[in-house]
Amino acid sequence: MNKETKELNTKTNDELCALITRLNSQLLESRFKVAVGEVDKTHVIKQIRKTIARCMFIISQRGYDISIGSHGVYFINKKDHKIEDVTKKVQKVLSQPEQATKESKQQVAKDSKHQEAKDSKLQTTKVVKEKKIKKTSTTKGDK
Numbered sequence: 001m002n003k004e005t006k007e008l009n010t011k012t013n014d015e016l017c018a019l020i021t022r023l024n025s026q027l028l029e030s031r032f033k034v035a036v037g038e039v040d041k042t043h044v045i046k047q048i049r050k051t052i053a054r055c056m057f058i059i060s061q062r063g064y065d066i067s068i069g070s071h072g073v074y075f076i077n078k079k080d081h082k083i084e085d086v087t088k089k090v091q092k093v094l095s096q097p098e099q100a101t102k103e104s105k106q107q108v109a110k111d112s113k114h115q116e117a118k119d120s121k122l123q124t125t126k127v128v129k130e131k132k133i134k135k136t137s138t139t140k141g142d143k
Contacts, residue, residue, distance in 0.1 A: 004051070008058055014086055016055045017066060017073050018093035023052050024068070 008016065027048045033039040059066050065076040072087035 005054055005058075008051075008054055013059060013062065013064065013075065014089045014093050016059055017068070017075075017086060017090045020052055020055050020066070021068060021073070021090060021094065023048050023055075027052070 008019075011019070027045065030039060030045050030048065034042055034045065056066065059075075063078050065078060067074040067076065072085060073090045075084045075086055076082070077084070
């Protein structure tokens with residue numbers, strides 16, 4: 001179990017729903033930005049989708065299905081199929097200081113830095129290879 005999943009396991013169902021709601025809106029914004037061409041880091045979309053899936057999995061493990069839409073947010077108990085409206089609870093969590101958003105942004109930033117480090121390493125390797133190729137082609141031309 002990775003670090004992010006452990007952190008998500010400590011959250012309540014309401015907090016997970018609020019996080020899913022926030023991430024869904026971030027996902028929508030990111031998709032629009034990619035379509036317009038404003039975003040260079042398209043890997044963020046994949047990270048958001050994975051975090052949403054992790055939250056949904058944790059909620060499912062706890063014995064609930066979740067329904068999020070324009071109609072509201074509902075938990076459906078898998079055992080007795082009772083439906084619980086948690087729209088107001090989620091709105092309350094969303095209106096609080098956004099600790100979960102800060103955490104998710106920090107995670108995305110950390111993943112972005114990791115990806116940038118990989119990219120810069122690849123770029124450096126590419127430059128070194130190009131220099132070797134130029135050096136060898138220059139030496140062959142001199143002979």
